[in-house]
Amino acid sequence: MAGSTLAGATFIGYMVGGGRAYGYDAAVTMENFVTRSTGEVFTRQAAFNNHPLLSLVEHVVWSVTGSADEATMRLAPALFAAAAVGLLTWRVATHWGLTAGVVGGAVLAAHPMLTSERDVRGYTLAVLTVVAIGVAVFDARSPALFAVALAIGVGTHFYVAVAGACLVGVLWRRGELTRVWRLSAAFGFVAGFACYAGMVDQVGRNRGVRVFRPRFPVDAAWEALGGNVVAVVALLALIVVAARPRPSSTAVFVSAGLALGVVGPWLLAPTDLYPRFIFFAAPAVAVAASAGVRRQPRVAVLGVVAAAAMLVPSLGRWTRDDVPNRQLASAAVGRVCGVGFTIEALEWYEPGIIASSDCPTAEILLPTAIPEDTAVARDTWPALCWSVDGGELRGRTSADCP
Secondary structure, three states: OOHHHHHHHHHHHHHHOOOOOOOOHHHHHHHHHHOOHHHOOOOOOOOOOOOOHHHHHHHHHHHHHOOOHHHHHHHHHHHHHHHHHHHHHHHHHHHHHHHHHHHHHHHHHOOOHHHOOOOOHHHHHHHHHHHHHHHHHHHHOOOOHHHHOOOOOHHOOHHHHHHHHHHHHHHHHHOOOHHHHHHHHHHHHHHHHHHHHHHHHHHHOOOOOOOOOOOOHHHHHHHHHOOOHHHHHHHHHHHHHHHHOOOOOOHHHHHHHHHHHHHHHHHOOOOOHHHHHHHHHHHHHHHHHHHHHHOOHHHHHHHHHEEEEEEEHHOOOOOOOOHHHHHHHHHHOOOOOOOOOOOHHOOOOOOOOOOOOOOOOEEEEOOOOOOHHHHHHHHHHHHEEEEEOOOOEEEEHHHHHO
């Protein structure tokens, strides 16, 4: 009952503001993959916005419903988030009690690595598969569930492989990595990564480029623990309670494995690496919070505080457009030079927009994702900068651009 209730609340909450304009990433996903042929889902990549199996799901939704309406396309990601929360709540409550289960589910539902991706993105499906492979190893002891969930997860976002490898290590450490489990893991990894086979040349296009981000481990840990001071303190306190008088060896092993999943990519320094890629840590944090409540039920209030601290500050933005793509597309039709991320997000709402370096005016949406692009554009073209002031889209001439 608790799992179903939290799942339902998660779905309803995640659909609040479902009709808002697509953000940059979702607009690129819709334009380049969802509304193209099925083959292009598995053969094209654009700014790493193709999460193949999520794109496939949304392509099916689009094909069946005949609609590319924002609310329609956000149904599946919201359902995946609800399923992840419900499954985690149910299994934790079954083993550790109702209070622990509710706290774990609430922490996962409110976690910014999910709530910030309430769009046509693969993160909620990826998190669902991480929860499922955890259940397969720790609870159901099901190689079949592990294989299927791992394949879907890696085929959605390949960072699910971190959680998969960590759990294979758990099986090895427990002496349970039998031939059946090895075959299941091999199938999951191979089938998942096969989803990217048709786009290897595009994924590896910038393989020679390295961008080292000194603060990435700190930023990733901060986001994994809730992204604000109150949430971080509350969740750390729950984790400390869970670890007393001493953490289980399995918990230490899993924590070390997930930490390597953060440090490894950081040291490899790929061109694209963001704290949201560490989404696989969100279920682990939720379970750790549950473990704290299991050890000491009175600290359940800290779980409520953490969930509220993660959720409440963001609620005011849930019904607002991430960027005013629809408004800007209407204002800028037919006379735009692409600057930074602006043009790619606008093409979904106004296909006639020009994305070239040869047009009379550069349109820049402020604040820009890459400030350097604004400076380059101002030196190259007469620029018309757009910003949102009190919900109204307002244009400013080059002289007034930051």
